[in-house]
Amino acid sequence: MKTRYAIVGTGGRAEFFYGSMVKDFRDTSELVAICDINQTRMNFTNDLLANKYEYHAVPTYKADQFEEMIRNEKPDAIIVTTVDRTHHTYIIKAMELGCDVISEKPMTVDEEKCQEILDAIKRTGRQLRVTFNYRYAPHNTKIRELIMDGTIGDVHSVHFEWLLNTEHGADYFRRWHRDKRNGGGLLVHKSTHHFDLVNFWLGTQPETVFAMGDLMFYGKANAEKRGETKFYQRATGNAYAKEDPFALQLDKNEHLKGLYLDAEHEDGYQRDQSVFGDGISIEDTMGVMVRYKNKAILTYSLNAYLPWEGFNVNINGSKGRIEMKVVEKSYVNSGGDKADEGALKAKTITVFPMFAAPYEVEIEEGVGGHGGGDPVLLKDIFDKPSDDRFNRAASHVDGAMSILTGIAGNISLRTGQPVAVDKLVKF
Numbered sequence: 330m331k332t333r334y335a336i337v338g339t340g341g342r343a344e345f346f347y348g349s350m351v352k353d354f355r356d357t358s359e360l361v362a363i364c365d366i367n368q369t370r371m372n373f374t375n376d377l378l379a380n381k382y383e384y385h386a387v388p389t390y391k392a393d394q395f396e397e398m399i400r401n402e403k404p405d406a407i408i409v410t411t412v413d414r415t416h417h418t419y420i421i422k423a424m425e426l427g428c429d430v431i432s433e434k435p436m437t438v439d440e441e442k443c444q445e446i447l448d449a450i451k452r453t454g455r456q457l458r459v460t461f462n463y464r465y466a467p468h469n470t471k472i473r474e475l476i477m478d479g480t481i482g483d484v485h486s487v488h489f490e491w492l493l494n495t496e497h498g499a500d501y502f503r504r505w506h507r508d509k510r511n512g513g514g515l516l517v518h519k520s521t522h523h524f525d526l527v528n529f530w531l532g533t534q535p536e537t538v539f540a541m542g543d544l545m546f547y548g549k550a551n552a553e554k555r556g557e558t559k560f561y562q563r564a565t566g567n568a569y570a571k572e573d574p575f576a577l578q579l580d581k582n583e584h585l586k587g588l589y590l591d592a593e594h595e596d597g598y599q600r601d602q603s604v605f606g607d608g609i610s611i612e613d614t615m616g617v618m619v620r621y622k623n624k625a626i627l628t629y630s631l632n633a634y635l636p637w638e639g640f641n642v643n644i645n646g647s648k649g650r651i652e653m654k655v656v657e658k659s660y661v662n663s664g665g666d667k668a669d670e671g672a673l674k675a676k677t678i679t680v681f682p683m684f685a686a687p688y689e690v691e692i693e694e695g696v697g698g699h700g701g702g703d704p705v706l707l708k709d710i711f712d713k714p715s716d717d718r719f720n721r722a723a724s725h726v727d728g729a730m731s732i733l734t735g736i737a738g739n740i741s742l743r744t745g746q747p748v749a750v751d752k753l754v755k756f
Contacts, residue, residue: 349704363389409430436725517735638659737753
């Protein structure tokens with residue numbers, strides 16, 4: 330019997346799920362409905378289903394008809410790909426109406442909403458999974474394997490540096506993410522991937538978090554400091570934007586045009602705002618320290634305006650050190666081939682044993698987005714998962730522990746004080 334799915338939120342991330350579901354997993358999965366605040370966007374989604382994926386159109390429901398959709402279409406599970414701040418609303422309603430839930434990361438954006446989700450899981454007994462595709466990328470799984478196998482002994486410290494470039498990094502400052510109320514800032518929306526990886530690699534949970542950060546490159550005030558005098562509100566059709574390498578022209582990309590430009594008359598959402606405009610409340614430069622329950626220490630940095638995209642990770646243990654460098658291909662969300670998202674340009678893992686010569690670790694060559702992690706994750710969701718010694722499937726506890734590091738970081742940014750993670754929510 331096929332598992333029946335409905336999707337709420339048909340923006341850029343939704344196609345990652347429904348495209349794979351109706352193309353690769355028709356024998357096990359069925360898309361029965363979609364839900365969104367915007368009818369034009371849902372119509373565009375149905376056009377993609379029919380013309381791109383040779384699937385049939387599915388019933389559409391506006392956001393205020395979410396519960397009606399569940400009663401009418403009787404899905405087994407709901408996939409939540411809405412704006413982050415609304416995740417908890419749909420997760421909780423779906424579970425109360427008898428559905429399991431698959432949520433795009435981050436699970437939610439603050440500790441209050443996180444507690445509401447945890448309480449609903451306890452109350453309803455339903456299952457919630459959070460989709461951390463980075464766990465499934467072969468190079469990241471290899472780090473988990475090396476640590477599990479004792480290659481460098483007990484891990485004492487991790488230095489994790491993530492670089493977002495001036496294409497992908499800038500994209501967070503063009504769209505709804507620029508308002509911290511929507512996604513919790515990059516420490517929650519983006520860094521949840523990275524904090525989850527450290528939890529996953531080390532097999533532990535965060536204990537204490539301290540953070541610093543600010544908006545130091547994007548935004549109007551920073552541009553003015555650098556001598557900029559020409560400003561605009563949105564890029565499409567604007568003469569000033571034609572000379573701006575940070576501008577995104579929605580009418581130059583058919584997918585972005587259909588999903589956003591043609592749909593904005595309904596809800597006013599502009600996908601192409603200037604990254605050097607007013608109204609940006611998220612940080613672009615962040616540093617975080619975390620102590621874990623196993624006493625390991627993380628030093629972490631995230632910068633969103635750098636010349637290349639990827640990350641450096643250095644892991645120090647009682648028997649040696651692991652160094653990983655990954656260079657990713659740049660992309661704009663929904664602006665091209667899904668396989669380009671997080672695709673790798675280069676990757677190396679080097680082990681430095683305490684009293685032996687260093688050696689480079691062979692890494693399986695992944696196929697697909699996010700370094701080959703996407704196809705493995707999607708198979709894990711929509712097909713029967715195989716036995717996995719690495720336990721890559723992320724539960725609601727994993728989802729909570731990843732965001733709680735970022736949430737604690739946001740509290741520390743506001744207060745200037747270290748934050749105890751265990752005091753934020755009760756499991």
